[in-house]
Amino acid sequence: SDQRVYNFSAGPSMLPLSALERAGSEITNYRGSGMSVMEMSHRSKVFIQIFEETQEKLRRIMNVPQGYKILFLQTGASGQFSMIPLNLIGKTGKADYAVTGNFSNLAYKEAQKYGQIHLAASSEDRDHSYIPAQSQLKLDPEASYFYYCANNTIYGTEWQYVPDTGSVPLVCDMSSDILSMPVDVSKFGLIYAGAQKNMAPAGLTVVIIKEELAGHELPYTPLIMNYKTMIDKDSMYNTPPCWCIYMLGLTLDWVEENGGLAGMEKLKWQRANMLYDTLDNSKLFRCHGEKGSRSGMNVTFRTGSEELDAKFVSQAAQAGFVNLKGHRKTGGMRASIYNAMPVEGVEKLCDFIKAFDKAN
Ligand code: PMP
Secondary structure, eight states, X not given: OOOOOEEOOSSSOOOXXXXXXXXXXXXXXXXXXXXXXXXXXXXXXXXXXXXXXXXXXXXXXXXXXXXXXXXXXXXXXXXXXXXXXXXXXXXXXXXXXXXXXXXXXXXXXXXXXXXXXXXEEEOGGGTTOSOOOGGGOOOOTTOSOEEEESEETTTTEEOSSOOOOTTSOEEEEOTTTTTSSOOOGGGOSEEEEESTXXXXXXXXXXXXXXXGGSSOOOTTOOXXXXXXXXXXXXXXXXXXXHHHHHHHHHHHHXXXXXXXXXXXXXHHHHHHHHHHHHHHTOSSOEESSOTTSBOSSEEEEEOSOHHHHHHHHHHHHHTTEEOOBOOTTTOSEEEEOOTTSOHHHHHHHHHHHXXXXXXX
């Protein structure tokens, strides 16, 4: 059927329909070039224009200051778990990590290969259902950087503040909430995000780095994982993920047409609050994220009965709400409601939840 579903996948996930339609209309012949963006040399004039425009759009929308470089890499977000310590830990040999979920834990473990890693905060004691407060962060003033993950995709929590670490550079994994709110980039040393949630198809990793932090890599840092290589070559040391960069450009057009990051933030909490209210007011469902720490992007919830959870997921899918099954680590349900999820999709899901709550 050619009917699109409401896709609540955690990533890869929904992209704006207008971006997909635009890509579709240009897929065999990009604006008179006689070829698809997929078929173009990354050094061609027409692709360089796409590349530069996409960089400029992202700089404008995120208000990225001078002195910061935007990189389009292919490492996957997970590649950054290695690339960050390889490039940044050399300053003092030490780094602070906040572990608030699966991906920050993976980053924390990987970093231990490269230096002295200090656990600055952890939410493991309550199954990653909350974000530690600023006063709970145990900060080492000698850390080369402080690492955290802004939105915990699996557990459904999100930092509601930017940590204050004094002069220690902030490094942040924004894979699952980038472009969902305005961010003061000048507070960060490095921001990164895998593209496959709020930006583009999988295959692109965006890194925004304060340029002065690059160039101090450990001596055995692979060339391809050296930020300095990529800064000097403007992400074109090797072939960049051309198609994903083009798609990011189309997504950014949609973001701008919909009020930029302030517009995205408004829609984000409109969707999320509606869903949390519905779940909080139900008799069957409990949310995993504690109030004050809840994610505006990934809403995690369960009934307490695995059987009933499975029934919910399968009946929802039949009704056109797909990919609501929680991550295998947590069980239960997860509704990922990224930028491209229409408010209407969440409204209809809330109606479905209310009806299920009544009937069971
Ligand atoms: N960080 C976060 C917050 C994520 O959600 C994910 C993937 N879901 C990753 C890192 C890993 O991303 P990738 O698969 O691109 O390596």
